[in-house]
Amino acid sequence: MPTLRIEHPIVDFALWRQAFDTFAEARSQSGVLRHRIMRPVDDDHYVTIDLDFLTTDAAQTFLQFLQTTVWSNPQNAPALAGTPNTRIFQPVDDDR
Template sequence: MTTLFVRHMVSDYKNWRKAYDAFSSVQRANGVTAEAVYQATDNPNDVTVTHEFATLEAAQAFIKLEELSKAMQSGGVVGTPTVWFTQKV
């Protein structure tokens, strides 16, 4: 199992969350088997999300989706997200 972590700043968490929730069908259609959202304790607009995939290749393909890029932009993501992949051992 591979977990994709994405940390980014958003302009407004409530607006971002609406866009994120609306994207759930695209997540499922592209191999996301589980997901979670975290906020920094000192800044609700500092958001980290995790998405689990069966393979690293599926996670890497997901992060490259044009649909994802557009959703992040419309959701108010500020700047360039920090992205990393992990394997459960």
């Protein structure tokens, strides 16, 4: 199951979460199966998001949507501070 990992600085977590929640339907329609939001214990102004997909193509398509529709428009990403770092991962071992 491919995972799109996104990391970036934010100005305010509550504002960021509100914007994230706004795109719940877009995530669902794009094939996001589940998400995980993580924050460093020593940095309230940074967030990491893992989005799981069935295919790498779906992850790449959603990443393009984020880049062209969400992150490029300050109204859609009001808490974004800086450029997100992204990678798509493919698991090689999972002990669940």
